[in-house]
Amino acid sequence: MAFSRREFLAAAAGGLAATIASAGDRRASAQSKPAPQGSAGGKTRVSLVRTSDRASGIERAVELLGVNPVVAKDVLLKPNFNTADPFPASTHNDTIASLILRLKKMGAKSVTIGERSGPPETSDVLMEKGIDGLCKRLDVGLVNFEDLPPDGWVRLKPKHSHWANGFDVARPVLEAECVVATCCLKTHRYGGVFTMSLKLAVGITHKGNMTELHASFRSMRKMIAEINQAYAPSLILLDGIEAFVDGGPAKGTRKTANVILAGTDRIAIDAVGLAILKDLGSNKAVMGKRIFDQEQISRAVELGLGVSRPGDIEIFSDDANGRKYAEKLAGILTRG
Template identity: 25%
Template sequence: MSEVVTLPCESYAQTVRRAFEQAGGPDALAGFARILLKPNLVNASPFPVTTHPAFTAAAIDAIRAHTDAPITIAEGTGDRDKETDEIFAVLGYQELARCKDVDLLDLNHAPLVEISKPGCTVFPTMWLPEAAFDHCIVSLPVLKGHSMAAVTGTMKNMIGFAPPSHYQGGGWKKALFHRDMHGSIRDLNRYVTPHFTLMDATVGLKDYHLGGPRCCPEVGMILAGADPLAVDRAAAGLLGIDWHGVGHLR
């Protein structure tokens, strides 16, 4: 697996760009005509449950130092009561998109394509947004534990691509993944996985992805890398979790 860069965060503006460059972010962008930024906006809760818009802004600046390709911020929220456009507005992403001149895309309602993958046992066929396959995907998760997945990092962040029209299965818009969380994450990442990750590990939620206690002391780090499995294994270590015991990270 490729190297994961872990840097103490001096500021988003300084450290995100330095981590992006040291971990080979410019190489990951090469050859792509369009860039898709995938923050974690699972619901309307502010950072550290969701990706801070200032972190996403720093990622945009880091990317624009190396390419003129158009950038889209894309998410498909899992919130049972709100649509993604509402989440964008509440969390400051509409204002961010206006200030940075980038597009917003609701993955929950984007045009879909059906794909099959031999060897996938949970999802032998998946419906996913077309945008997942014609953009360079830069994942922007936050460091969190998870009640079912143990760790929610860049691989689990890909669940935002799954359309509720096919994967709701309950109150939460992506509830079908709960039936086999680890197997679902593994299969999903065989279909769509990030080309590069910048993870905000400045705070860290120790146990629960929707709140609960913060890491004490706060972690204070930014992670970056082109290998999502390596990034998530490193993230698990920052939470004091042995990745060998996490199904989708083994």
């Protein structure tokens, strides 16, 4: 249930409830529309590259996906800079650089990184990671959502949400012509269970919303999914060169996965990511529950944010090693 910039600006002026209520009708009619980018034969495609070479893996995964939603557009790039802890706790700087270069090669008019960290101050995280220098070197913009003025935030109140009074979303996200998201592959010990593309949306909300989210242990995972109604990334890249299979989000048990994923569907990306964690051997919260029964995913399915079952996902690769692993992951997805 994602909305356009125009719809959200109208919603912010007072029509949000009607906008969200009408989304179910749009989803029903969407079944007769052509398949979106990144889809084929009614399935959502997730490209997979097995490699330890981050730069070439990103190039190959995005190229393989065969879509270009960024050409001639101003792109907002949303990373995982929750903290400045080393990858996979936060997005690797080489991932950011390689992805930016790829987006420029695809014809993006401009690229701006946007993020809100937490609990640390966003400015401290950006400084510690050297993001300002990276942005200057690559000639891209940088927006610290935490520095936005009060009118830089829009209060959204989705109908039937688990949020008591809605949540605040950074206006640059709502007004972005195109959003590209890049996430890590990791578990989340504080109630999220896992942190991939759906959980990435927490960084588009105001830090003041975090008290309610973190105090809502029973509803937290559903609330994470509900934030994702605010936007729809046109391209998602998951860097799984390494993963946290336990602990997280800032520190955890590391395992090498040597995989890069690209796609256009957050549910599909996270489902394949969970299949990778299951293959690596993860904690009870991951291993003991079927993938589409995970609450982030099941709630996202209820909201119509992407695929609704494992059979809707096609994992594909560009070499024998990748195809073999894609087949293995497809089996894990099917079994749950």
